[in-house]
Amino acid sequence: MDLGLKDRVYVVTGATRGLGNASARALSADGAKVIITGREEKAVTAAAAELGPDAVGIAADNADPAAAERLIAAAHEHFGRLDGVLISVGGPAPGFVADNTDEQWRSAFDAVFLGAVRLARGAAAALGEGGVIGFVLSGSVHEPIPGLTISNGLRPGLAGFAKSLADELGPRGIRVVGLLPARIDTDRVRELDALSGDADSARAANESLIPLRRYGTPEEFGRTAAFLLSPAASYLTGVMLPVDGGSRHGF
Numbered sequence: 367m368d369l370g371l372k373d374r375v376y377v378v379t380g381a382t383r384g385l386g387n388a389s390a391r392a393l394s395a396d397g398a399k400v401i402i403t404g405r406e407e408k409a410v411t412a413a414a415a416e417l418g419p420d421a422v423g424i425a426a427d428n429a430d431p432a433a434a435e436r437l438i439a440a441a442h443e444h445f446g447r448l449d450g451v452l453i454s455v456g457g458p459a460p461g462f463v464a465d466n467t468d469e470q471w472r473s474a475f476d477a478v479f480l481g482a483v484r485l486a487r488g489a490a491a492a493l494g495e496g497g498v499i500g501f502v503l504s505g506s507v508h509e510p511i512p513g514l515t516i517s518n519g520l521r522p523g524l525a526g527f528a529k530s531l532a533d534e535l536g537p538r539g540i541r542v543v544g545l546l547p548a549r550i551d552t553d554r555v556r557e558l559d560a561l562s563g564d565a566d567s568a569r570a571a572n573e574s575l576i577p578l579r580r581y582g583t584p585e586e587f588g589r590t591a592a593f594l595l596s597p598a599a600s601y602l603t604g605v606m607l608p609v610d611g612g613s614r615h616g617f
Contacts, residue, residue, distance in 0.1 A: 370597035372397030374449040377437045379428055379485065382409040384552045385502055386454035388588030394421060396592055399445045401437055403428075420445075428455050428481030429473070434488035450498035450595050451489045453482045457504075457554050458516035460561060466516055474516045479524055486531060486542075495539030498595050501528050505548040505610055513561065525606055532604035541603035543594045548610030549573075551581040577612030 376393055380386035382404030390402050390413075399420040404410035407425040414423030422444045426433040441448040458474035459466065486499050493499070505511065507525040510518040525544055532542035549555055549572055559568040573579055587609050593599055594607065608614045 367598065369396050369593060371592065371595075373399065374596075375399045375401070375441050375445040375447050376449060376595060377401045377403070377441055377451040377485075377489075378454065379403045379426070379437075379452070380454035380456055380502075382406070382413045384454075384456070384554060385547060385550060385584060385587050385591075386452070387413060388584035389452055389454065389502075389591035390417060390421070390588075392585070392588035392592035393595065394418065396596070398449075398592075401441050401444065403433075403437060427477070428453075428485070429476035430481075431484065433481065434485040437485065438488050438492050448489070448492055449496070450493070450500065451485060452500040452502065452591060452595060453485055454502035455482065457514070458520065460513050460558060461515055462513060463515050471516060471519075474520060478517075479520045482524055483527060486527075490531065490535055490540065493540050496597065496600075497539075498541045498543065499528075499531065499535075500542075500591065500595050501525070501544045502591070503528075503544050503546050503606070505546050505608060505614065507544070507546050507606060508608075508614060508616065513558070528606075529604055536603055541600070543599070543602060543604075544606040545587070545591055545594065546606055546608045546610065546614075547582070547587055548608065548613045549576060549581045550587050550609070551583055555581065575613065576610070580611065582609060582611055 378390040381390040381402035394417045403426040410423035414421040459470045504521045506518045506521045559565040562568040
């Protein structure tokens, strides 16, 4: 299936590893050009080199108020256009209500929530008809995840912002979509499994609760993200798509 991604230009944040990287690779594989970001210069340069000549890496922190303007300008400078953004941010510090500090909450709010709002707002001003804004969120949008209190607090609010944005931008032909990953086999999820003390047992227990009886792969997530960002999904907006192997049983 041709997704219609050839020569389209996307900004993908948090793309040096994990779900952001998998999404950037899927977009590139279908012919898109990408601006990818990461907080460390060396890591983002290496990730861009792996993607090839149609990828540019820029060291940027989502919490930086100037990052959104820099990234949108970079898309126009390097590739002459912008067709969409995928906002992916590493997960906040794990912990329960009594564990997380004010500083952890502030840091996560700046990076996960406010940084995403800034980039979405900047993209909304820059995109034309056919543009798309995507958010990598979490299954915690629908149901809290034990031990991830900060994420449980911030991700649902960001989903609400995305839904509001979809209503506002729809008349301009700009789509807004969200992806809700659950157990995808990334470093982040393996680290969370290890918090129990026995990562293998935790994984086996979690897999037993997933109808497909396995964790998803980053590649599977990336292909889903590429589809949602592509013209092939041109009538999908305001949706929050679980990428979870069937873990969510509600509609």
